Amino acid sequence: MAVIKGVVLESSESGAVILTRSGRFRRVRARKYLPDVGTEIQYREWGRDVVWYGVAVVVLFVLMLQIAAFLSxxxxxxxxxxxxxxxxxxxxxxxxxxxxxxxxxxxxxxxxxxxxxxxxxxxxxxxxxxxxxxxxxxxxxxxxxxxxxxxxxxxxxxxxxxxxxxxxxxxxxxxxxxxxxxxxxxxxxxxxx
Known part of the structure; x- marks a missing residue:
């Protein structure tokens, strides 16, 4: 889970557009409150980490099945x-x-x-x-x-x-x-x- 800090450039009911410190624009969802334009917010990005963890779990599971099939x-x-x-x-x-x-x-x-x-x-x-x-x-x-x-x-x-x-x-x-x-x-x- 990565924590991203960025400055709010645009705010709407569906979320906000932020400019990160690395110069990337990100669309984030506002969960509790609508951030004001110009404020710096922290956003936790789950998507990419969850996908990589899921891929790692699947690869390990397949590897374990092959090892079990070889040994049994x-x-x-x-x-x-x-x-x-x-x-x-x-x-x-x-x-x-x-x-x-x-x-x-x-x-x-x-x-x-x-x-x-x-x-x-x-x-x-x-x-x-x-x-x-x-x-x-x-x-x-x-x-x-x-x-x-x-x-x-x-x-x-x-x-x-x-x-x-x-x-x-x-x-x-x-x-x-x-x-x-x-x-x-x-x-x-x-x-x-």
Whole structure:
């Protein structure tokens, strides 16, 4: 809120015209009384400050929404054989919340950083480390991934994520001596659907 001082040049019932110290003419509304011509008055200008504060609030609100969308998982994906690991994947397909469900999973997550990686490369890194640790044996082992969408964004993400992820994991198993049937991705829905 800016306070403007100026000399009254013209006065009417709707307001007054003032000449500010910077040489600008301003039309101001008279709220309580009509100022006399030639007197110096102070006027508080709300309009520009309110607009700038409003714009700042809107920008901060949009920024907060984007940060919240980036940090909140849209899909939870759990590796059900080998190490017990649950991955929270955001709407951009990035791992934001890796959690171990057993001690093998905790050991693997301590050695492999998956936060911020895309889901496919995170799963490959976890499977590589599990293979190196002896938690999976590719020719005889099956890996089951259970994916649960949290919301509609998660449903859309799974429709885009599962086919390339399935192909990527099948090729990983083929490269490491397993068969393409060694991986299965199960998509479940919330109980109320």
């Amino acid at each position: 998982p849209a899909v939870y994906m759990s590796i059900e054989s080998g190490p017990g690991i649950k991955l929270g994947i955001n709407r951009f397909g990035l791992v934001v919340n890796p959690v171990s469900t057993d001690e093998n999973g905790a050991r693997i997550l301590n050695q492999v950083s998956v936060r911020g990686r895309d889901a496919g490369s995170a799963l490959e890194a976890l499977l590589n480390k599990s293979l190196a640790e002896g938690l999976i044996e590719t020719p005889r082992h099956e890996v089951v991934l259970i994916a649960v969408p949290v919301n509609q964004t998660g449903d859309r993400l799974l429709r885009k994520l599962v086919p390339p992820l399935n192909g990527r994991l099948e090729s990983w198993f083929a490269e490491n001596g397993g068969s393409h049937t060694s991986v299965e991705i199960c998509v479940t829905r919330k109980p109320d659907e």
